[in-house]
Amino acid sequence: MFAIRLTGALDPAFTWAVPVGGALPPGEVGAEAEALVAATPEITGTGRVLVLPRPLRLPARVLLAGIGDGDEPDWRAAGAALVRAVADDEELQVHIPAGTTPAALRGLAEGLWLGGYRYREAPRAPRSAAVQLVVQDLSGYAESLTQARATAVATWLARDLTxxxxxxxxxxxxxxxxxxEAATRPGxxxxxxxxxxxxxxxxxxAVGGGSVSPPRFVELSWAPEGASTHVVLVGKGITFDTGGISIKPRDGMKLMKKDMGGAAAVLAATLAVADLGLPIRVTTLAPLAENAVSGSAFRPGDVITHYDGSTSENTNSDAEGRIVLADALAYASAELRPDLVLNLATLTGANAVALGKRTAALYSPDAELAAALTEAGAAAGERMWRLPLAGEYAENLRSDIADRVSAPLGPGSVMAALFLRDFFPGTRWAHLDMSAPSWAEADDLDLTKGATGWGTRTLIRYLSALHGG
Structure with missing residues (x-):
């Protein structure tokens, strides 16, 4: 991961980047930039970059980055656009105008790192040259840079794993x-x-029984001394999903390496909690399995006994995520006594049908918790929308031979949430169905093509705010 550092002075040996909307650098460069902005007013739009070439002069190039209204998401988009506008070995200095908020600088740094991500096994390695942020007060932004780096490290890991x-x-x-990863972090x-x-x-x-690669159940714990709040995170970890005997068509299966995106997000966020030293207890559960097709695969019509002793009639082996999550939620309820539980899962295609590619579905019986998660997601650049846990659909879960059916008729994302709701009786629970935003078909602002690591940033923001940080 390339370095981003704070410095106090612009150096003409670097390529300069200037946010359009703040004060321009003094002197000749500022005057040239102002004239170009006046001639090209659309550059002020979020995430746009205009190049000011300066032949035979230093700096040789100035990049003008639009920051729109100047809020944190706009700065994040500017950072992502800038890092894509420079060569991998090009040294870049970003002029930060006086009065820029720490939140804006955090957004810029996150955008630089997230926009510069490339999957580690791709032919091109991530950029090697460092980026410098030129600020008047080196101490005033140090914490913002620390938070941005912890967030980016975690998101890069979630993307790599996915x-x-x-x-x-x-x-x-x-x-x-x-x-x-945990071995490198004390505590x-x-x-x-x-x-x-x-x-x-x-x-x-049941879900892992059809694969030659047996399942695992990971429990990752961060319990600093004096922590009073205990949060349990649960993430779906299906390392590949064929659909099992209810097999997927080819187009539905080709990206199913991403079906552990929820587990990647909760595990990576917990590592970031340790990196930031947050004074909150976090226990993260990741049920890991491969949903394969074989003679030992579980079948539609099978009855499954979960950790809490309750039973589910399997009616669709391609609705396997909720089945592994049910065990984890039942385990959390019986063994961990959490104050609240958050689960993330690439659970249903219905999420994308209802809300599109950039928005997750949020379910919770707790309005305050739902509002806090929505706020954290907005700050982090991960959008979600609260949908109802509509009680009138619960009748659809009825089974003649078990406590419930796994995949009843009805609105798919809602039915999955109602199924999960059975396994954690406390009200401080939220479920994020993030199948759609877990993958990007192309570079888009702070997202790069492929896995997005969706949810990692939201969890870090939420857990940081939970203790007042």
């Missing part, structure tokens, strides 16, 4: 990656359950 091909990324491999502990240790996790065993 982009990794399923030929590499089986449950054991993914669990091993988290064990290795984190990891428990990885497998084999006979999973005897009570009937949903996880």
């Amino acid at each position: 982009n990794t091909p399923a030929s590499v990324k089986n449950p054991a491999w993914l669990a091993g990656q988290i064990v290795a 984190l502990t990891v428990t990885v359950r497998s084999g006979d240790e999973l005897s009570r996790f009937g949903g996880l065993l």
